[in-house]
Amino acid sequence: MSEEFKRTLKRFFTNPSALIGVTILIFFIIIAIFAPWIAPPKIPVNKNLEKARNLLENYSEENKYLIINELKNFWDDTYFFAEDDYIELSNLMETIAKFHNKEVSSNELKAHIKELTDYYILNITYYEKFDEETNKVIKNLKKEYNKIEKKYKESVISLNLINELEKIDGEEFVKQAIKVVSRFDKNFHEAIGFNPYIMPNVTTTRTPIPPSKEHPFGIVNQKDIFYGVIWGTRTAFEIGLVVVAISTVIGLFIGSVAAYFGGWLEEVLMRITDIFMSIPFMLAAMVLTTILGLGIKNMMIALIVFGWMVTARLIRGNILQAKNEQYVMAAKALGVSDFFIIVKHILPNTIFPVLINATMRIGSMVITAAALSFLGLGAPQGYADWGSILSYSRDWIIGGTNPTQYWFTILYPGIAMILFVIGWNLLGDALRDVFDPRMRH
Amino acid sequence: MTTYIIRRLLLLPLIILGVTLIVFSMSQLLGPLKLLSTYVDPNTYAKMSERDIQILMKQYGLTDPFPVRYGKWVKNLLKGDLGWSVVGKEPVLDALIHRFPYTIELALYALFPIIGVGIWLGVTAAVHHNSFIDQFIRIFALIGWSLPDFVWAILVLLIFYIGLGWFPPGNLSIWANQIVKSASFKNYTHLLTIDALLNGRIDIFWDALRHIIGPVIAISWLWWANLLRITRSSMLEVLRKDYVRTARSKGLPEKVVINKHARKNALIPVVTTAGQMVIGLLTGVVIVEMVFVRTGLGSFAATAAQQLDYASIMGVLLFTSLLLIIGNLIIDISYAIIDPRIRLG
């Protein structure tokens, strides 16, 4: 580690706003990382497996068959058709093979498919689209076969496991049964694909419910504010970091290409930048989100499309300055390629203002996204996102029977958001203080 | 300098063309049927036969290749035909013109307190660098900068309308509105306060003002934060300059040093920012207008977006972009006239 770097670090960490900013951000990072533990999502459980697990906890000999019964029920509910389907599809595969060898006519194959669709083994579209896209249908059928084969194999293994269990008793049984249950549990969860970002409804009452031990931040819109704030941290990082990172990279690319190559390319790129800058950011993001349709992803796209220009201008100005530095000339004289000159020599010396700017923008992006959510253009319903929770509280901010009755609906998500933005701004401020040469004396 | 101005003016059509191209390209993401709704009222074709819809699409050139479509669209634009606004229930252009004065009036009234207080805070912070006052103002700025505007706007409504009963939402009180809408009241500028004064109706003037102050407070904090940051850092820099030191060493009182020597020079970069702020205000009032039920461009855009009135939102976008372009042009040119160093830019 170089002296310069050490000195910079020292300057950075003796800067009070840097310290506060970094502390806040680390706090949020920890929350984001440990969200599943801080606010555990309610992952759905299978009733049979749940019962089996309960029985295992108070295990006694007579429970053994109850447990095995539950497991069998689970197996039935999951794999009842697996074998039949596998056989049927294997037959179909044979027919397809024959069809390829011209032993079977296309109509016969079609009839075979129809048979399977009647038993809901295959979707009707395979039959309907057969004539138009025969090859594609066959290709998809093979995929379908592979899927079912896999399922069938799993079903055989599962059944064996249950059968094995029947043969053992006592401690050993409990040990093995727990293993089997957790294996089934895993299969089950893979099958349902659970999204923890959707805040579950925890009540049916529509008025906000004040904080309690179970819901420490209270409830608004039937959603647990605590859960939303914790998981919303991840969303905030996602929106802020992804939008700023991508738009900064785009800006860097356009700005550095324009500055380094100059000429008409620069003229064109900078005019394009001008044009994008002539469109008001908030409105443009609003319009594009509206056109693309609601949702976090579309909102992020809109923010990126209209968020790269400042970086481009900044980096261009800096590069124009750096371009005439002698070390750049020297590198050119050594025959270093243009790309490496930009990446190795110019960018590292000009990127700091850009990074500072990017840091500051993270906060404002999160606010803009929240404003879009407030207008109903951002995050989807029930998505763990601070802006959404704040928009839930919009109708309660002015209070109920007294003006401060529903203080908690705005306080927690509001504080989370303000702190988050403040954190990034403090960090940006500090970085500027540390790296801005004018501030060094 | 003339060449600079001419160059800027010549670039203007190019920029405007570019903006229209971007807006148009965005609209093309909609797909033909939804696009049709930007030209005609969607109710028209809600129950139309497939054939009639096809005819309508052809009529509006939705089946043409991109450049032709764009050409037709621009031609319509030049004729002032921005399509039909479902939300406004009138042509988009009319809707924009009807709403524009409310926004501009709000922006104008917001400007003075924002600039005055913002600069005052910035200078105060810089003069008391690192003191308690400075830290306090910095925190004030930081919170203003980080506070989501929709939360703050509703809080302002809560405090100043429900709590104190001072600043009601809306454009005008009903009684005042009726007078304004009556034939005897002449609309010279369509800016309520100014028209009120011109008509000699001081009561309406106060009523209009009362309705403006709430939104102004709601927007101000963010811009204060913005402006005082720039002023502060610019002022700090100037205070370190040799001529200020010289002035000090001459034994001039601190007040004179700051007022005469430092502040003037520190405000040069602030002026540009202030110019951009006027434009920023025009487009940054979406949420405040929504909360305070002001019928300006911002609330129009928000409602249109919520009701998927594509023609209207694109109209607002084009309109405000145009404002932005012309505003920037005026700022740049006047700045070039004031400060010759800029001209090369």
Next chain:
Amino acid sequence: MKKFVFILLVGLLSVFAFSQVKNPDMIFDATLSEPDTLDPHHAYDTASGEVIFNVYDNLIAYDGGSMTDFIPMLSTVVPSVENGYLRDDGTTYVFPIRKGVKFHNGNDLTPEDVEYTFERGILYDPAAGPMWMLIEPIFGAFTVRDLVEEYVGASWDKIFDSKMNPTSKEYETALVNFYYDVIDPAIEVVGDEVHIHLVRPYAPFLNIICNGGGWGAIIDKEYSIQIGLWDGKAEGWWKYHGWTKEQSPLFDHAMGTGPYKLVEWDHAQQRIVLERFDGYWKGPAAIKTVVIQGIDEWSTRRAMLEKGDADIIAAPVQYLDVLKSMQGVTVIEGLPTVQITSLGFNWEIKPESPYIGSGQLDGNGIPTDFFEDENVRLGFAYAFDYEGMIDEILNGLGIHVPTALPEGFLGFDASLPKYTLDLEKAENYFRRAYRGRLWQQGFKMDVLYNIGNEERRVAAEILRDNLAKINPKFQVEVRGVQWPTYLDARENMILPVYIIGWLADFPDPHNFIFTYYHSQGDYGHYYGTKFVEFATLPRPEFGGKSLNKMIEDASLETDPYKREQMYVDIQKFVIDYALTLPLYQPLAIRVHRDWLKGYVYNPIWPGDYYYLYSK
């Protein structure tokens, strides 16, 4: 600087010390939305209806809050068999027109105005408008298009080119004759009377005529022709047909005989201003000015009520407690409505729908014909918590109904079986569906609601949570979209299920049963072509009649007892097959300032009748 700020502040404060100017001569009604159009023959929403209701008069009206008793208005008599004004076995209605009634412009009301009004409305017959209600009883068809096509014997597209010009001379003559042969004889002026001839007796006709929502409103012929409405001639009537809302000059103009005249419609502020008509034939109203303004933000509406700036506000039920705690505010809860909120199934989802996942029965989506399976429908029916929804979400302001027929209507039978939350039953149905495969595979689909409609959102979430409880592999994502998107999606048949309300046009069971369960009904035709097959299939339950036929017959039955029985039979049938899930019949709440006097509630009215109010 500081001094200046101080002076400014003092100046400002002194201004705001002004006390609020209260307006005893004005009513401010803060609503949710502004009218769609003020053309009485196009308006089909309550916001428009409310304005038209106060600006125009009908021939007859409901007597106060009653939905069955009529009082004469512009007609001096309410036609009935007893008084002899309902003739020809109930097919001719005779309306003697009141004398001395003036329009807002000073014109006298004449029987010709009435004739013109009905003919204009029928010939205009805009798409998605309300005129089918008059066309159906008078001509036995649903649209003028149908009538024309039948009369001319060619399809509409053949008769007219894209600019609405007849494609040939023969067609043109036929169209002119169409007016003379079909339209003109149906409504005729006889002396001071107007005679309306129906194609067959139709029980709810007076209900339709007397609705304040617009289609019964009487307009001024002279004024209308003057501003560009149909000129009253047979030649070229088609040029006035099917205009869009804004094409109609009556879109933002109004000229009625009602107690209030339209002063202004400010689109930007979503504001309607009405002013008392001093020449009203019943005598002028008490309140001089009425302002109806759409204010989207609840916080703002509430604040205005609290400050007394608004006299009446639209209030969602979740704020009931807040409203009840306010000073000087009257809250009436539990007002009956003639509405049903229901969940409809799409039997034939378009495969391109983005809301059905993979579109297959593979656990990642649903097949397009998912809801054709009655086990699935029944499974859904027992997976919704009807009581919970009403008790907790609606604050008790709802009625659990067996079918999409509101309480208080002919044929409503509280003893019919109702769906209830019964997860085991639901599980049984789901296990049966698709030969047991559905249970193994699970499904994934989206349920949409329009943003801002919290009841629909919560209903969807209740369904989602219960389905996941039955089987975690049943996965529903609740998605908010904007209202136009919602309507579009339904129109395009890409919604798997949709939650939607129906507000009665007239208080007759036909208006609900037909709408929901006939394959041509307003909602029935969204169930898809598979439902047409279903509804036209002869049924043993109906003695060999199809569902459609049964519904049509019930509307024509004149014996109230028999008619009621038929509706009960229909309802039993649709319950067994779970054609639609009636989630609840909402009960309304009403919020206004205490100082507003004279409030009368009639569920079938489109809104407030300000003529009755005083302050």
Next chain:
Amino acid sequence: MMPENEKVILEVEHLKKYFPVRAGVFKRVVAQVQAVDDISFKVHEGETLGLVGESGCGKSTTGMTILRLYEPTFGRIILEEEDTTPWFMTTTEAKRYIKIMYADRFEKMKQEFGSLDEVIKNLNKEIDKKYAEIYFEQGETGIRQDMMKDLTEKRRYFRKNAQVIFQDPYSSLNPRLRIIEIIGEGMKVNKMGTNQEIRDRVAHLMEIVGLSKDYIYRYPHQFSGGQRQRIGIARALAVNPKLIISDEAVSALDVSIQSQIINLLVDLKNEYGLTFVFIAHDLAVVKHISDKIAVMYLGKIAELTLKKELFDNPLHPYTVSLMSAIPIPDPEVKKKRVVLEGDVPSPLNPPSGCRFHPRCPVAKEICSKEEPSLNEISDNHYVSCFFPGEFKI
């Protein structure tokens, strides 16, 4: 003294570098700054050419143009018998260049001399002869093919063999790179060995330029100005170039360090037989290291000759005045200083005739009207003056 028949490493012919001045609405070119206006010289292997002149006379531009950090406006730059001029041009530029520089010229000569052999005989440069033969056999395309093939190779060859030492020791080293990266970069780019080999060589070079090899992992800011200049020298040496252009390499340093660096350069030159173009604004600096000196004034060469000849017998008035500015470290010797009147005129609008005439103490009428050419007055002594030697101190 090197004999004249030594191998020529660098030959510059009629080199011009104009910088366009853009103005107006469309940013049209309204004028040209004639920074370098038609200069020619040769540098032989192992020789050092000193390029001297006031600041702004175009000497640095000459250096940068030779290195192709600026594109020449006109002229030919020959490195080791190869015409390198078109190597860094775009295809269209190269086409134009070849047409003007070769095709047109040969065509004209063909008409003048008639036979092709005569033309070739009359050409006195090897390179011209070579291309003439190609031209008459294969036409213009032949030349083009010959010149433009393997461009990447050629560019790399050029970059490897022509190196530069910059003036400012502070801005010439990238502050974010370590010394090993700075010195080794050229080797890496030119693929001159494995990482290990490069490291060894960097260490070796550090010692050669008089720095400890332990420093190779340090950053530039940890060194003094003189040390940094040594690093700059090592960077140039690293790729084993044939030619090094030193652009005022010592002007930014303290006098004591200046001489250290110059001594180092002299040692290196002697040890490795390097060829230098040594640019300086001060005759005193050049005196020690150069074999040959060119004095530049306002984009043109005023006088060009061997060092000894120049100091013994300066012929151009400008050289004389420069010479008088050299301090002599002997207080006994009294020297008359010539102070030139007026400022250096703008290269944007150079004076008519002899560019020096407004400031020349011996200017006559003709000087303002005609432009003197660079004539060989005596053996290897070129002066561009109508009245050489007339001005003496």
